[in-house]
Amino acid sequence: MAQKLKKKTSVKRPIPKPEPKEFSIAELARELNSFNVDNYWDLGKFLVDKVMPVTRKQGLFEDQVLKMISSQPGIKFPFSILKQCQQYYAYYPDVKKRLLPEVFYFDLATKVDESRRRDQYEKMAIDYKWTISDLRKKIHDDEMARRIDERTKFGFDLRERNVWAFDTADPRFGKPNYKGRIPGQIVANALYYYTKPNDYVVDPFAGSGTLADIVDTVPHFQDRKYKLYDANPIDERISRNNILLTGIPEQSNSVDYVFLDPPTEFSQKDSSTDFEVSLDASKADFILKFKGMIRECSRILKSGGKVSILMEPAFAGKEFIDFPNEITQLFKEIGFKQIGKVYLPKRSSEAAMKMAAGIAEVKGIRALSSDCKELLTFQKT
16 A cells, blocks of 8 residues: 655744834934924934834833933933923824914924813814914913812812902903903902802803803812893903893893902092092982892892992092992892992002102192902892
8 A cells, every 4th residue: 555645734834023123222212312302292203113122122211211311421402392392292193283383282292291271272272273372471470270170178278368369360360451350369269258058149241251160160160050131242251232222131030149349430439540520420420320230130139139249449649539439339228238348459550659659740739549359248138
């Protein structure tokens, strides 16, 4: 019987992959020095794609390698720059296809940790056509606000005495450079002391939307409901309304709290801007305006509802009108009782004080000017 020959089969063995090339730190430093100082994205790509896979294979930490590189003699990139370049490319490998200039993405990658916030800033920069300075200011302001949050229990600068002095306005509340903008901390403290959860709040002089920013931003107030009005609204959350012409368009007995910050033209200017004033005419005009306003507050507020108003005295030469006292009397006449009084020192610019002093000197008058507002709060009985 013929013996069958067995065909030999060759077994293909996998070709072993070459181990990642070991490199010396000195060689790596020389190669990094070949990059242009301002070409951060390409440097980041080199670190992420070429260097980091090798370091991980060798059991080294990324930051450890970067520190070893930056300590080499003659290296022109410190550790902080190497780390930033690594982050820049890792977060934005598609930067060439994005809509903003590359410098925007470098700042986002190196200054903002959370991807969600980076996406939000990118969208705002595109929608509002920001410059790089606008982006940097927004990131800085938000970081300062975050630090304030860490130091406070309720997410804003809570005050426990009746003098509320704020050197700067919280950047989260209101729009920068808006004429008549007050520190949002004032409104936040007023909401804390004079409202409760689920209250309905109305602001007839909403300005740049400070109250809405507070309710929308600070978790402590997120259960408040609000309605904003202004004669010249600049925010989509604000409805157009002139309280002097049409009152407050709210149903009677439907509101829990009203915050009033009347514009300066509602009361007499102080001595720093105008000394020639008829006090009697100014007082009569003031009473006429505010009587109607207070009646509207009384109409829309529930029984027990509260209203706060910002007011300051007006000086005219050696005489003045005590507007806070006049307001207090008007509220009492219409059936309110006073439940709060807070002093709000304001910062006067040096130029404004010099101007006032100069006017007084020319006219031969020793004049005071107002440097403190009052937040008066009343309750409907």
